[in-house]
Amino acid sequence: MDEMQKMVLEYVIDEYLEDEDEELTVDTPLISGGIVDSFSMVSLKRFLENKYNISIPDDKATPEAFDSVNKICALVKEFI
């Protein structure tokens, strides 16, 4: 797990995971798994933009692109 994966995973666990007992990995479905809903996705996008000083276009911020920590990291890397 690289630094970015670790950072995003920790943020998702701290901010969005309601069930403390649920185990989250870099491949756990976030949007389709109901952990992050479409409204909350906006705050997750904002976190990534602030943290990495990037701007993610709305048409790239799709539920599919945000569906796991791994997919999010791949998206972020496109804009760094």
Place this chain on the structure above:
Amino acid sequence: MSNIGSYDERIKDFSWALSEKELEYRDGDVINIGWYCSDRICQQGNGDKPALIWEGLGGVEKRYTFNDVRLASNTIGHFLRGLGISAEDRVCLFMDKIPELYLGFLGVLKIGAIAQPLFSAFGDESLYVRLENARTKAIITQRKHVGKVRKIVEKMPWLEHIIIVDHDGKKELKERETVFSLENADPVEQFEIHPTTAESPSVLHYTSGTTGQPKGVKHVHYSLISQYLTARWVLDLQDGDIYWCTADPGWVTGTSYGIIGPWSLGITQCVLDTGFSPDSWYKFIQKNRVTVWYSAPTAIRSLMKAGSEKVKEYDLSSLRHLASVGEPLNAEAVIWSEKVFGRPFLDTYWQTETGSMMLTNFPGMKVKPGSMGKPFPGIIATVVDVDTFEPIAEPGKVGLIAFKPGWPAMMRTYWNNEETYNSKFINGWYLPGDRAHIDNEGYFWFTGRDDDVINTGGHLVSPFEVESALLEHEAVAESAVVAKPDEVNMEVVKAFVTLKPGFEPGPDLELKIMNFIRKKLSPLAMPQEIEYVDNLPKTRSGKIMRRLLHAREWGEEIGDTSTLEDDE
């Protein structure tokens, strides 16, 4: 042939007695929604028919027949009675779309208690104000949500029981917490259903207004008469259908048409309890051979965004009837759905207070894309002048939507708030708070809300509630919340804030404030944008002029500013 047949024929001499007759109900009889949705279907010989096909994360599936639904709701009702819950006690259902939510809803009704479903994404503050208003006696929830209840439990001495349906024994239970496992409970075959009558309270749904706290909309068991017939005629539910209502029973669509309508008709329905993605939705329709699909404009527009090519990857040929609710369905979405699914989504208009559909597009009726349709038979609807509250005869002239009170599912009051309830009736009309015009063929066309309430993704958010919560953040001095246009959700929440001395505006603070509201209220209420301002526009008496900020966001004329204190 559709169930309604000819709309024009149906509106002649319509009487709700038709629905009563089909349900074999006579004035003064016992009427219990829990019984109608399970025991009656079994008595009709359909106990073995699938009632619920549920799918959760990872494709986990559970199936329940109508007899299973009967037994499970008996069992839950028996358990609740054992805890001392009795008629008219409020029981909150605070769960994701798991089977216990659907079965528990009927169990609560069977004992004559009042079901209070609440959206499971609500934060602790949103949960508290609703439980406090209803003085809820018990809450049924899941392990993942119990933390939110624990945060506020000390403030709620009236809340006697916190029932956890999926306790795994790993953590100790706290005071007032108890465990119920449907899988491990002994099924209750014989159960004495509480003899509720037409005006016995059934469901308490909360809805947001411009000012004040959320209002508890009280419905009664007689609402079934409307919900049954509208589900039959508008959703056109027929014996062999597989029905999918995508709404969460934390909101009224999810109970009126996600439980009561279909199950009182003995229809098989399926539920997908995972997050939204175009692929997962199309896959679910394909897998279950869904025939009737009732969804929301926000979801339809999200599917549009994913593209028409995506639709072609799945076999969706089972779909025969589509309908939509929650906010106005734009013409583009109607046209697109006809193109890709071979049939249009038909818009339906109603709200928490009306309990059942009011204005709708009917099967077989000419569809005018973007229109709300026509009144359901038996519903007297018009638009009235905003000043005189007299009906407007002129086609195309905008006024307030108005209904003559008296249909079966009409709310009976706002819980502990009779004054606000009475204020909804003017000049003999019930005013739902929306504006529209009627064309020369009698079709209604939505033009906007008549208040500051924000309709985001089909859910109403009170600007007052968000503004109050924002003031609890350490950095916020003043706040004003308005709707901002949004391509997918129609509207989203935008906040204007002034900061207290010592706090600097910036993106990190914006994110902190967003997350603060998301956790305290809900993701729906979270401002999608926060604008820092030095001052908020106010009247000379100090009241924040939201309408100026709203007009700016929507590119509208600002209007009269003579009462403005000073320029921002």
